[in-house]
Amino acid sequence: MRAIARALIDALWAGLLAASLLFLALRALPGDGLTHQLIESGASDDVIQARRASLGLDQPLVTQVAGYLAGLARGDLGVSLLDGRPVRDALYDALPHTLTLAGLALGVGLVGGITVGTAAARTQNAVRPVARLAIAVGLSAPTALIGTLAIVVFALWLDWLPGSGAGTIGHIVLPASVLGWHSAAAIGQVTAAALHDVYSAPYLIAARGRGLSSRRLLVHALRACAPTIVTATMLQAGFLFGGTAITEAIFARPGVGRLLVDAALRQDYPMVQGVALWCAGVAIGAALIGDALSASLDPRLRDVE
Amino acid sequence: MIWDRHRAAPLIVLVLVLLVAPYFVGDPLATAPSMQLTPPGFAYPLGSDLLGRDMLARTVYGGQRTLMSAGAATAIAVGGALCLTGIVVVTPPGGRRWLRLLTRTLLALPPLVFGLIIVTLTSGGEWGVIAATGLVHLAPYVRVLDTSETSARQNGHVEAARALGAGEWRVWRAHLLPIMLPTLLAQAGVTFAGAILTSAALGFLGFGGEVSAPEWGRMLYDGRQVLRVAPWVPLAPGVGITLLVMSVNYALESGERRVRRWRE
């Protein structure tokens, strides 16, 4: 219990630190999207000053940071520099798409990863090299390549699935599979390595000696690997929920990644901050859950500091 | 099979090819609009792109450039990680908790997000992308180094050295570092592979400097526009990235085995 509380507090501190650092880093930059837009329309200095003042951009940095953190406590992530849209609203609109995509990709990754990892570690016939190749390619191929090829093959040539947009389950299959392949490869690699280690452990050899069927051996082995697999999965979860920008661009889907890229290109700093903070929060949360799950699955890990 | 014994071979071959081949191929920047989008053949072994440039030359030069940026990014990551660990060493235990928190925060940001922020801070440009990639991959080191440092401390040498009156810094440099080195190298390999993908991703999203100089990430991005009539244009850099990263990972597998055997 105390360990959980301590972990939570640490996570909170990490979050606060991240928020402050992000804020300071972005605010320290000369120029921003709003000023550029105003300069472009030939606005006089007065107008620019007035606009910046109305957004509180002219106050000393420390005040701004404090104000921002206070806002965070209320759940207020600030407003976009360019259209005054609350960052929270923008996130709320974009989140369902990203959550769907990342969630399904994670599912594909987990199920596919364990499958292909087991195949790569335990099978003897032609399946093994195929599985290992699938893992290697999944880890190495850029998402842009896989995604574009997938669109051409499945949306254009075969016309089985829609190649862009969002709105139905059909729209998610391709993007989730493309993203999921990479996660499956990562989880698969970890699974394969862990299985390899476990199978050379004395107790498993003893169990085999006692005549346990290979199926039950596998289940035992997987259970022993569970903490490692869980950690890897949670790591992937953190990446997925924050790193969908490319997939969203290729498949013309709205989402958090797109939001971030657009904001970065337009130098809309409050938006960049808000999205980045959310991603960081998810990653920290995923790590927490991962640690908790690992601890519950393997009592030996519970006493680690 | 020879592959299993010399796992680093594919990587070495690929790197050598990329470093040497530029002397044998044509000009990657020479345009010939009337010869645009020719399929691979005698005149253009890997075909030509929208502006009639030789894809073989561009792929080779682009690969070299990708290698260099990934290498620079890895150097930044390794250097930064060493500095950071050095700082951790000289910090009193109270401050260490905060430093760990800081690194956990850095670790929390997914690579692409972090990279985008840094790229925004440096207003795009090639060096911005390299710096971003390097910093992005810094966090895993700290966790890795931390773990190996802990296990190294449990080793008898450190206790002995301390008992003999060695200072913290000397302990770190003479006893801990040599033990952590193999892990560091292994992680550097992982970073290298990751840096290739991250800088390609950032290039894909529109960041990173020069328009004309070939680089695999940008080539993949631009090449997609002609995917349907000239698939070789995006496929060459795409497959290039995949092969390069695969060979790095493959070489790492042997490195990892050696590290494990060393520990035991």
Added chain:
Amino acid sequence: MMITTIFKRATTTVLLLTCALIVSGRDMTRAQDDSRRIVYGLTFQPSGFDPHINASSELGIPLRSVYDTLVYRDPVSQAFVAGLAESWAISEDGREYTFTLRQNVLFHDGTPFNASAVAANLDRITDPAIASQKAVFLLGGYAGYSVIDDRTIRIALNDPYSPLLDSLSQVYLGMASPTALAAYSAERYQFYQVGTGPFVFVEYVPGDRLVLRRNPAYVWGPSFYQPVGANAVETIEFRFFTDPVTRALALESGEADIMGELLPLDARALNASTEVSLQPEIIPGQPLQFLINSAKFPTDELVVRQALLVGADREAIADSIFQRLSPVAWAPLSAATPYYNADLVGAYAFDPAAARDALIGLGYSDSNNDGVLERNGAELEIRVITPVWNAIPDVVQLLEAQWRTIGIRTVIEQVPSRGALFEQVAAGDYHLVAWYEYGSDPAYLSRYFTSMGDLNWTGYSAAELDGLLIEAGRQSDDNARRSLYGQAQRIVMEQALILPIRDYVNLNGYRRTLNPVEFDAYGWFPLLHNLSFSTFSGE
């Protein structure tokens, strides 16, 4: 034990998948439940969607049909026809325009349209606090208005300004409901827009969609708006396809029904499609061009500028990058723009040898044999500000190669956004900057080529050009304007102030389930009112 573990893992997976499905279910409720609904692809996400404030033409594609304007320009005859103003009178000295407004017109929120509504709009556009990027500039020497009565309003000008009617027919001067304008701040209004047009603004989610629904009470459209039939389109959902590769794919797979700005290669391929038709639209305005900085060495010399033009193989660019779907440009205006000077066609034809000779004649030589000409130690190096959109980087790369053969080194300065471009220009360290603007009335040329113009990026200043452009902006006589703009264009080209590349042609595609899409006089904006299905089963 084993069962618990498996159970735990299975639960996690199932939970994740269920969450995903539930959340995606939310997606599904937005799915098509309306058979007279189409998806229109937008290609650019502007930083704002307010026509009074932002300058992007992309926003006009949906908003042209949300707002009416006082006057309209007939797409075929180019003449001005009645819109929200039934009739208008221009005073003798050209400084006063009196508009008699149409009666019984209502905004989508029920507010009646009248002279004070027009006044509220003019106030907003000219308010310095909202920092309008285009609308206020379209008003020229605007001096104010006077409301005569409920259906009459008079607009006053400091000086005669002949483009005023043209400006008042553009979406940027569309009439918005004063109630809505007052209810929201300048930045927030774009999410709650209210006009009098044939389509009602339903919602706008940046980066995701913008939805319009037909206004059933709309009966006050201009003469070229067709009567609404049984197969008319009811609802239009605009989605953003910023990655050019996704556009043709979306069109072919049916994800989108109409899409603009297709890639030239994709457009070519669509000619063979049975499901999609290609519809190229020529856009009047400036061509894609490079403005040349005549105030900075080495482009401060006329011969050097001319060498840049003569050394550029524009036919090759039109062929390879634009697949011959865009004509080569020869003047500061594109061929489809009123008052275009057709005599300038063929000026500065490609002749690399002549270009190099001219440079050598100026005293340049390649003394160190590095391929770049220099004179007195100064190399012939030019910096080009290159936006990353619309194939401009490809154009610049071809130019770079062509100029290298005549001994000029090119440095490409890439800019990822409009804001960054303006920043670079303000810094002053450039020789060429890629730019273009759209519009049927060439009055905007004053912004670029008069000495006091706010977009005078060529740094050129001459009394003759100033006089021509200012007078052309005041003249109301068509022939006089033609002659004045003709001379102005000639001077711009004689002084080699720009390198024109290609006339802009918007490559639109639409699925054959729809009748051909019509566009307005400005080329960019579809007449959404007239959109209809070609085969309608009458569900």
